[in-house]
Amino acid sequence: MAVLVQEPVITQTHADVTRDVVATLERPSTGYVLITLGAVGMFLVGALTFLILVKDGLGHAGYQPPVFWSVYITTFVFWIGIGHAGTLISAILYLFRSPWRTAVYRSTEVMTVFAVMTAALFPIIHIGRQWIFYWLLPYPNQRFLWPNFKSPLLWDVFAITTYFTVSTTFLVYGLIPDVAAVRDKVSGWRKLLYKLTSVGWTGTDNQWRHYSRAYLYLAALATPLVLSVHSVVSWDFASGIVPGWHGTIFAPYFVAGAIYSGIGMVLTLIIPLRRVLKLEHMITDYHFDNLGKLVLLTGSILFYAYGMEYFIAWYSGNTFEQTTFWRRAFGPYWWAGWSMIICNAFVSQLLWFRKIRTNATSLFVISIFINIGMWFERFVIIVSSLSNDYLPWAWDQLNPTWADWGILAGSFGWFGMWFLLFARTFPIVAIQEIKEMIPMPRKRPPGGHQ
Amino acid sequence: MARRPRTIPGVLASFEQIDAATDAIKALRAGGHKDLVVYCSHPNHELEEALETPVSPVRLFTLIGGLTGCTAGFTMTIWMNLDWPVLVGGKAFASVPAFVPIGFELTVLIGALSSVAGVALLAILLGKRGIMYDPRFSDDRIGVFVPAANDKAATLEELFRDAGAVEVRHATA
Numbered sequence: 001m002a003v004l005v006q007e008p009v010i011t012q013t014h015a016d017v018t019r020d021v022v023a024t025l026e027r028p029s030t031g032y033v034l035i036t037l038g039a040v041g042m043f044l045v046g047a048l049t050f051l052i053l054v055k056d057g058l059g060h061a062g063y064q065p066p067v068f069w070s071v072y073i074t075t076f077v078f079w080i081g082i083g084h085a086g087t088l089i090s091a092i093l094y095l096f097r098s099p100w101r102t103a104v105y106r107s108t109e110v111m112t113v114f115a116v117m118t119a120a121l122f123p124i125i126h127i128g129r130q131w132i133f134y135w136l137l138p139y140p141n142q143r144f145l146w147p148n149f150k151s152p153l154l155w156d157v158f159a160i161t162t163y164f165t166v167s168t169t170f171l172v173y174g175l176i177p178d179v180a181a182v183r184d185k186v187s188g189w190r191k192l193l194y195k196l197t198s199v200g201w202t203g204t205d206n207q208w209r210h211y212s213r214a215y216l217y218l219a220a221l222a223t224p225l226v227l228s229v230h231s232v233v234s235w236d237f238a239s240g241i242v243p244g245w246h247g248t249i250f251a252p253y254f255v256a257g258a259i260y261s262g263i264g265m266v267l268t269l270i271i272p273l274r275r276v277l278k279l280e281h282m283i284t285d286y287h288f289d290n291l292g293k294l295v296l297l298t299g300s301i302l303f304y305a306y307g308m309e310y311f312i313a314w315y316s317g318n319t320f321e322q323t324t325f326w327r328r329a330f331g332p333y334w335w336a337g338w339s340m341i342i343c344n345a346f347v348s349q350l351l352w353f354r355k356i357r358t359n360a361t362s363l364f365v366i367s368i369f370i371n372i373g374m375w376f377e378r379f380v381i382i383v384s385s386l387s388n389d390y391l392p393w394a395w396d397q398l399n400p401t402w403a404d405w406g407i408l409a410g411s412f413g414w415f416g417m418w419f420l421l422f423a424r425t426f427p428i429v430a431i432q433e434i435k436e437m438i439p440m441p442r443k444r445p446p447g448g449h450q
Numbered sequence: 451m452a453r454r455p456r457t458i459p460g461v462l463a464s465f466e467q468i469d470a471a472t473d474a475i476k477a478l479r480a481g482g483h484k485d486l487v488v489y490c491s492h493p494n495h496e497l498e499e500a501l502e503t504p505v506s507p508v509r510l511f512t513l514i515g516g517l518t519g520c521t522a523g524f525t526m527t528i529w530m531n532l533d534w535p536v537l538v539g540g541k542a543f544a545s546v547p548a549f550v551p552i553g554f555e556l557t558v559l560i561g562a563l564s565s566v567a568g569v570a571l572l573a574i575l576l577g578k579r580g581i582m583y584d585p586r587f588s589d590d591r592i593g594v595f596v597p598a599a600n601d602k603a604a605t606l607e608e609l610f611r612d613a614g615a616v617e618v619r620h621a622t623a
Contacts, residue, residue: 014491014590138530146530150538155551162555166562173566177588181491184585200574202583205488205501207573212493213506214565221516221565225558232551435492440468440592443614 012281014435021178021427022185024277028424032276039416046410049403050125058128060403066394067386069126071404074378075411076122078261079115080160080233081254081374084226085262086112087167088294090174091222094215100290102433103282106178107273108266109171110428114418115265116164118411123160125407152235159232166225170218176201177211178431197426230258237381243324244385247312253305257377260298260344263291264370271364273423282429285358292357295370299348302377306345320390332397333384336376343373460597462582462619463610470614471592472500477609478596487581489593497592508568515564516557523553582621591616 012020028036053060062070086108093101124133136157138147147154180201183194201207234254237245247253267288274283313325328337347369356362388395422428439446465471471488475497478486488497527549535543587593594615598606600622607618 018491018589138526144534146534148536148538149527149531149552150541150545150548152551155555158552158555162559165559169562169566173569177492181588184588199570200577203489203491203588204577204581205486205490205497205503206577208490208493209498209503210506210508210569210573214508214512214569217509217512217565218562221512221558221562224554228551228554228558432492436494440494441466442469443467444469 012438014438014440017431017434017438018181018185020279020282021429021431022182024279024428025182025186025190025424025426029276032420032424036417036420039413039420042409042413043417044410044413046407046413049406049410053125053403053407054130058126060401061407062399062401062404064396064398066389066396067383067398069382069386070398071379071383071400071408072122072126074375074382075408076119076126077233077378077382078375079119079122079411079415081230081258081261081378082265083112083115083119083163083167083262084230084255084258085266086110086115087163087170087222087226088259088262089266090170091219091226094219095223098290099437100287102430102437103279103284104266104270104287104291105433106171106174106430107270107423107428108262109167109174110419110422111262111265111269112167113164113171114415114422115262116160116167117418118415120160120164121411121414123156152232152239155232156236159229163225163229166218166222170222173215173218174430175426177203178427181431182427227255230254242385242389243318243320244328244381247309249305249308249312253302253309256298256301256305257344257374260295260302260348261370261374263295263298264367264374267291267295267363267367268371269419271360271367273428277423277428279429282434288360288363289354289357292351292363295348295366296351296357299344299351299370303345303348306341324385324388327388328380328384331384331388333380333387336380336384340373340376340380343369344377347373456580457582457621458578458580458597459599459621460582460595461603461606461610462584462593462595462621463607463613463615464584464586464617464619465592465594465614466590466616467614468494468496468592471594472496474594474610474613474615475500477613478594478606481609483596483598485597487578487593487595489583489587489591489595491588491590494592506572508565508572511568512561512565515567516561518564519556519558519560520553522560523556524549527552582619584617584619 061072086105089101089108090105090112093105123136124130127133136147136154149155176198179194180198180203183191183198186194231251231254234250238247238250240246270283274280310325313321316322327333331337347366350356350362350366356366383398387397463474465474475486475488479501486501488501490497524546528544528546531543531545537543541548581595581597584591584593594610596606600620603620607620610618
């Protein structure tokens with residue numbers, strides 16, 4: 001079929017792969033340093049805002065009845081969602097044996113870990129009294145109280161903690177053989193760093209035997225985990241009786257949205273990154289085409305979910321539900337409601353065209369729309385639903401303040417800072433998995449084995 | 451401070467071609483050398499077949515870890531709810547369906563961590579020490595090490611050269 005983008009023929013040798021990836025860790029360019037400093041600056045804005053919130057309280061963030069979950073919870077769900085693409089690509093596509101994942105999976109895993117790390121800050125920021133955050137955890141205390149395990153909010157504590165731990169483990173575990181390859185190529189203090197972080201890896205048959213088998217099990221455990229985490233996040237909402245939240249569609253709707261937003265962020269990151277790190281021959285149109293198809297699939301599921309939400313609101317005959325959805329499109333938050341529908345449901349449909357899927361510029365622009373649209377989706381679900389509850393006299397709007405925007409900017413800075421520092425310190429492309437795809441030289445022409 | 455492990459005497463051959471390495475491995479195994487160490491930059495099924503590698507027991511770590519996590523999740527939630535019984539939403543104190551997410555998350559968490567602990571134990575901590583290594587094995591070469599006394603080294607070197615080794619080194623006792 002002419003519409004398929006063929007898998008590129010790999011012309012590199014094993015030595016070329018090591019050399020090219022080690023080259024990404026050499027002296028950084030001025031552009032990289034400036035972008036990293038920009039990210040650190042944004043993070044400092046967030047840190048300063050946070051200090052003011054700790055000193056004065058959450059009143060700065062515009063919290064007032066009836067909207068007490070606002071920009072911080074919106075941004076929490078946004079970053080958790082971003083984190084889903086990494087495990088999808090590294091675990092689910094690993095089990096499906098998709099060959100195209102090899103060139104992009106490390107960067108998506110790194111994105112996952114730092115996105116979840118960013119998200120994990122938000123419940124802490126949101127609770128107001130950060131110094132007693134440990135009340136969320138079940139620990140023996142002087143009043144013999146235990147947390148309420150029947151609440152989805154507590155399930156979330158376990159889901160996020162598990163997800164962060166397992167995705168970090170998955171990333172670090174996958175890095176070990178690659179760090180060993182870098183260790184054998186560099187000198188000086190960097191050799192010491194990679195020697196320590198490669199934990200004595202030499203690539204013996206015994207090591208690979210245990211390593212590969214455990215990787216399979218890690219992938220098998222991470223696969224249901226990725227589906228569970230955003231399901232649990234969705235139940236934070238769906239088990240409440242707020243109109244616009246109380247839907248059985250929420251778990252699959254949130255999971256599809258999470259993967260959609262995650263792949264959007266992957267594209268936002270790797271399109272500039274492959275140019276900065278000179279990896280154009282490794283991350284090609286073939287990879288963009290496949291990522292584009294995943295965006296199209298999940299974007300279409302979102303399209304269906306948006307339509308179904310409106311249908312169910314109408315079909316339910318429930319006035320409160322109907323009013324909430326009417327106000328999403330034509331109420332005071334119409335701009336957020338339409339941003340979400342246009343950016344997610346409609347823009348993703350452009351990816352039916354192969355020319356758009358394989359064009360880095362158009363994909364980059366679409367990925368920005370996805371990021372914006374998915375942030376607005378969470379804003380619409382959380383803020384617009386809370387602002388018009390059951391009693392019209394209690395309705396009120398949330399007006400995000402400087403404290404909301406400061407923390408939001410800080411979260412992007414925090415995420416960007418870690419991602420950029422990682423990309424220059426550890427291999428951002430998986431060396432050993434790409435080598436696995438390249439046939440080794442032979443003395444006889446290939447016979448039984450390919 | 452731990453002492454550096456003693457170097458194990460033997461012969462280390464370096465290969466560029468995969469079938470040359472598998473030829474050497476098969477010849478060595480046929481000659482009774484079962485105690486080989488084979489280096490490669492990535493997992494390779496041809497090497498595994500030549501070595502007849504058995505399945506790793508790391509799966510037991512995953513299974514036991516997963517079952518421990520699952521049991522811990524349900525036991526903790528049920529016990530804590532019975533220890534301090536608070537009526538929530540008219541549900542039973544030990545409301546098992548509400549505890550499924552906790553049981554599930556801990557299954558995954560402990561299962562994953564114990565798998566990695568299994569690899570750390572089997573592949574790193576219990577791995578052989580003091581075997582010759584070459585930095586090119588993490589790049590593009592395949593290494594085959596066979597432990598042998600000094601008097602066997604010449605015969606082994608010839609076997610490696612015949613199979614197609616590009617470099618052969620000796621470690622003496």
